[in-house]
Amino acid sequence: MTAEEFIKLRDFIYRKTGIYFEEHKMYYVRNRVESRIKATGHENFRSYFTWMRFDVTGQELQELVNLLTVNETYFFREYYQLKCFAEEVLPEILDRKCEEKVRMIRVWSAGCSTGEEPYTLAIIMEEMLEGIERVMWEVHATDINTEVLERAEMGIYSSRSVRLVPEEYKKRYFIQHGELYEVIPELRNKVKFYQLNLMDAVAMRKMVGFDVIFCRNVLIYFDDASRRQVALYFYEALAEGGYIFLGHSESMSRITPIFKLRRFKNAFVYQK
Amino acid sequence: MQESRINELLNLMKKGRSENERIMAVLDLGEATGERVVKALAEQFELETSRVVQEAIVSSLIKIGDKYVAESAAEFLKSDDAYIRNAGVEILSVIGDSALEVLEKMIKYPDKDVRQLAVNAVGESNLKKSPMLLRKVIEEDEEENVVAAAIEYLGEIGSSEEDRKVIMQAASRFSSPFFDYTVKIALKKLAESK
Numbered sequence: 001m002t003a004e005e006f007i008k009l010r011d012f013i014y015r016k017t018g019i020y021f022e023e024h025k026m027y028y029v030r031n032r033v034e035s036r037i038k039a040t041g042h043e044n045f046r047s048y049f050t051w052m053r054f055d056v057t058g059q060e061l062q063e064l065v066n067l068l069t070v071n072e073t074y075f076f077r078e079y080y081q082l083k084c085f086a087e088e089v090l091p092e093i094l095d096r097k098c099e100e101k102v103r104m105i106r107v108w109s110a111g112c113s114t115g116e117e118p119y120t121l122a123i124i125m126e127e128m129l130e131g132i133e134r135v136m137w138e139v140h141a142t143d144i145n146t147e148v149l150e151r152a153e154m155g156i157y158s159s160r161s162v163r164l165v166p167e168e169y170k171k172r173y174f175i176q177h178g179e180l181y182e183v184i185p186e187l188r189n190k191v192k193f194y195q196l197n198l199m200d201a202v203a204m205r206k207m208v209g210f211d212v213i214f215c216r217n218v219l220i221y222f223d224d225a226s227r228r229q230v231a232l233y234f235y236e237a238l239a240e241g242g243y244i245f246l247g248h249s250e251s252m253s254r255i256t257p258i259f260k261l262r263r264f265k266n267a268f269v270y271q272k
Numbered sequence: 273m274q275e276s277r278i279n280e281l282l283n284l285m286k287k288g289r290s291e292n293e294r295i296m297a298v299l300d301l302g303e304a305t306g307e308r309v310v311k312a313l314a315e316q317f318e319l320e321t322s323r324v325v326q327e328a329i330v331s332s333l334i335k336i337g338d339k340y341v342a343e344s345a346a347e348f349l350k351s352d353d354a355y356i357r358n359a360g361v362e363i364l365s366v367i368g369d370s371a372l373e374v375l376e377k378m379i380k381y382p383d384k385d386v387r388q389l390a391v392n393a394v395g396e397s398n399l400k401k402s403p404m405l406l407r408k409v410i411e412e413d414e415e416e417n418v419v420a421a422a423i424e425y426l427g428e429i430g431s432s433e434e435d436r437k438v439i440m441q442a443a444s445r446f447s448s449p450f451f452d453y454t455v456k457i458a459l460k461k462l463a464e465s466k
Contacts (some may be wrong), residue, residue, distance in 0.1 A: 201299060201300075224366065225331065225334045225366055228327060228331050228334075229299075229331050229335075231327075232295060232299065232327060232328050232331060235295070235324055236292055236295060256327050257323060257327070257355075258323055258324045258327050
C-alpha cells in the first residue's frame, strides 16, 4: 500500500466512522489491510479497495474496522477513576435521585472493547449498591467492533486481564478454569452489549438518560471535529448533572467547553 | 434535504422547546447545504446564549465546510467575543480548500488583529498553499506581531529553501528581542525538519 493509497483508505474510514489514522499509523494500518487483501483473495490494494467501497452490505468495512480497532485492556484499569466513581460519584447520584420512587442508575461504557471495563463497572455497582433500597442499575456497553463485542459477551478472560481484580471479587464474580476466568452469568446478564458507531447520529440519539459515561482512550482515534460531534452526542445522552470519565491523558476542555470540570478527591470528571 | 425539512429545522434551532431539541436541529442542519442554511447558522451562532448550541453550530458549519461557511467564519474573526473569534479560526483551519480564497483575502484585512487571526488559521490548516500564504505575510505585512506569527508557523510547517530564505530576509525588518527570538527558533525548526 502506497502513501496515496493509505490516504485514500484513511479518508474513506474517516467518512464512514469518524476514526482518523495519522500518517505515523500507516505501518499499523498497512499490515492489517494486507491481511484483509489476502483473506479476501484480492491481488492488490486497488481491487480490494474498490470492492470494499461498493460492498453494499458494509461487511468488509466492518471486518477491517474490527482489525483496526482492537484495544488491549484489563479489569480495574485506572483504579483511581473507579474509586472516584464508586466513592464520590455514585453517592452524589443516589442523593440526587432520593426523591424518586425507584432510583434507576444507568451507566454507559462507550468503546467497551472486550468487556473488561463494563464488567468492572458492574462489579462496582453490585458492591456499592447492594442492600440499598429502591435502587436499580444498568450497564450499557458499546463498541464499533463486532468481534470484540462477541468476545465481551462470552466473558472469558486470561489471568493477565484479571490481575488487578481483588481476590475477594475474583472469588465472587468469576469461575476459574485453569488459567482462564469466566464472568459469572448473574453479572454477565446485567451488562447489555451492542454495536454502536459513536458518529452515527441516528443510533446516538437513542442513547438517552445516562447518569455516567465512561469513554476512556476512545476519542484519541478521532480528529478534532469528530471529537466535538461525539461530545455533543454525549451531552444529549446524559441526564442533567450526568458525568463523563475520559482516559487519564485526555481532556474534554480541549474538545469543547460545554462540560464543567469537577475536581473530586480521586480524579477529575466532566459533568453536564 | 427538502426545503420544508430545512425550514422546520431552522425553526426548531431558534424556538425548540428544550436545549436538546435545539441541539438536535442544529446537528441535523449539518447534513444540509446551501447559503441560506449557512447564513442562518452563522447568524444564530452570534446571537446564541447557550454554549452547547453554539458548539453544535460550529460542528455543523465544519461538516458543511463550503465557501459560504468560510465567508461566515471570516466574519467571526471580527467579533468582540473571543469565543466567536476562536471558532472562526478553528472553522477556517479545518474546512480545507474551501477556505483558501477567504484566507487569501483575510491576510490583507485592514485590522491587524483580524490579520493575525487569519494567519493563525492559515498556520493551523493543512493547505498545500499555507507556506506560500505565510511567506506572503512575512514579506508584505507591516505589523510585527502578525509577521512574527507567520514566521512561527512557517517554522513549524515549512520545509523548502524558499521558506528559509524568506525568514532570513525578514530578520532585519523588526529589531525587538521578541522578533529576533522568533526568527531564531523558526530557522532552528526548519533546519531540524530537513
